[in-house]
Amino acid sequence: MSNDTGRSNPNPKIRMAAPPVGRREIALSAESSPSAEKGAHDAARFKLSPAEFNTAIVHFYRGEIQRANTWRNRLDTTTNWAVLTTGATLSFAFSAPSNPHFVIIINTLLVAFFLFMEARRYRYYEIWSSRLRMIETGYFARILSPDGLGEDSKWMEALASELQTPHFTISEWEALGRRLRRNYMWLFLLLAASWNLKVYLHPRPASDFAEFIARATIGLIPGKIVFLIGIIFNVGLVIFALATVRLREARGEVLPEHEFSFEPLRRVTDWTRARAAHHRATLRRAKRARARVRTTTGEWKRPSGERSADPETGDWSIAREEETVSR
Numbered sequence: 001m002s003n004d005t006g007r008s009n010p011n012p013k014i015r016m017a018a019p020p021v022g023r024r025e026i027a028l029s030a031e032s033s034p035s036a037e038k039g040a041h042d043a044a045r046f047k048l049s050p051a052e053f054n055t056a057i058v059h060f061y062r063g064e065i066q067r068a069n070t071w072r073n074r075l076d077t078t079t080n081w082a083v084l085t086t087g088a089t090l091s092f093a094f095s096a097p098s099n100p101h102f103v104i105i106i107n108t109l110l111v112a113f114f115l116f117m118e119a120r121r122y123r124y125y126e127i128w129s130s131r132l133r134m135i136e137t138g139y140f141a142r143i144l145s146p147d148g149l150g151e152d153s154k155w156m157e158a159l160a161s162e163l164q165t166p167h168f169t170i171s172e173w174e175a176l177g178r179r180l181r182r183n184y185m186w187l188f189l190l191l192a193a194s195w196n197l198k199v200y201l202h203p204r205p206a207s208d209f210a211e212f213i214a215r216a217t218i219g220l221i222p223g224k225i226v227f228l229i230g231i232i233f234n235v236g237l238v239i240f241a242l243a244t245v246r247l248r249e250a251r252g253e254v255l256p257e258h259e260f261s262f263e264p265l266r267r268v269t270d271w272t273r274a275r276a277a278h279h280r281a282t283l284r285r286a287k288r289a290r291a292r293v294r295t296t297t298g299e300w301k302r303p304s305g306e307r308s309a310d311p312e313t314g315d316w317s318i319a320r321e322e323e324t325v326s327r
Contacts, residue, residue: 057135057139060135061132061135064128064131064132064135065132067128068125068128068129068132071121071124071125071128072125074121074125075118075121075122075125075179078114078117078118078121079114079118079183081114082110082111082114082115082183082184082187083187085107085110085111085114086107086111086187086190086191089103089104089106089107090104090190090191090194093194093198094194094198097201097202097203097204098202098203099202101195101198101199101202101215101216102218104191104194104195104198105195105218105226105230107191108188108191108192108195108233111184111187111188111191114184115176115179115180115184116176118179118183118184119172119175119176119178119179120175122170122175122178122179123168123170123172123175124168126168126169126170126175127166127168127169130162130169131159131162134155134158134159134162135155135159137155138154138155138156138159139155171247173244173247174244174247174248176240176244177240177241177243177244177245177247178244180237180240180241180244181241181244181245185237185238185241188234188237189234192230192234195230199212199215199216200212200215213227
């Protein structure tokens with residue numbers, strides 16, 4: 001091997017010794033690894049300024065409102081189906097005495113199917129509604145509060161956890177009970193009353209309860225069993241509606257219970273009164289400025305009662321009489 005280090009190694013089988021690598025060079029190579037550079041790049045990329053954070057929250061809020069409105073419209077669609085089918089069924093049942101009464105029972109089962117469908121849609125609606133509620137209470141409420149509620153990152157942590165692992169915020173039982181109490185209970189009561197009225201009136205008013213039970217017969221099913229099933233079904237609906245009243249897992253529409261206090265109203269009233277007084281003072285200053293009208297001699301007239309400086313003493317005092325000041 002030649003002693004001249006500038007030349008290449010003539011014997012390729014003999015390897016030249018590599019220079020020793022120090023600890024500092026090893027650390028630098030570790031820091032400049034692709035994984036470390038990627039981590040530093042990601043950290044710098046997700047570090048937002050206050051303006052960027054506000055913009056992101058506003059756009060995210062608008063998107064969640066769009067989702068919530070979409071599922072809210074789906075809830076209204078299911079309710080409209082139930083109302084329309086109920087109206088059509090009752091119109092058909094009472095249009096002629098010969099029309100059967102069991103169409104009302106069939107429509108009751110159809111409305112129950114709509115109830116389960118709407119409860120499922122309501123659970124999806126609560127996902128977006130709960131996110132909106134977190135943003136409103138954690139972000140917008142602190143911006144709009146006159147006293148300032150301070151910084152709180154709990155709502156951001158909860159929202160981030162919700163985005164990473166989305167889940168239903170309301171149980172099936174609560175969703176069923178809520179939609180039943182809001183809309184469907186009245187439809188079921190209307191259908192039950194209409195069925196009893198149909199059986200009693202057509203083809204002619206029943207003379208006694210035995211005739212009423214005989215008319216309630218559907219094919220091979222005796223009237224007593226039909227009437228008993230109807231009672232059990234409607235009583236079960238009422239019990240279920242009352243039993244699910246205390247379920248309060250929904251965070252979108254159901255606000256947490258708290259003790260009412262007039263202190264926040266007093267703070268808002270004082271803040272509003274102070275702002276109004278400041279506004280009136282601004283208007284008074286503007287009126288005084290407009291009162292300085294220019295006279296025909298090219299002079300400005302200052303109204304009486306305005307503060308002016310004494311040219312001899314240089315002190316400020318309230319002018320007792322109207323004076324004119326040359327331009």
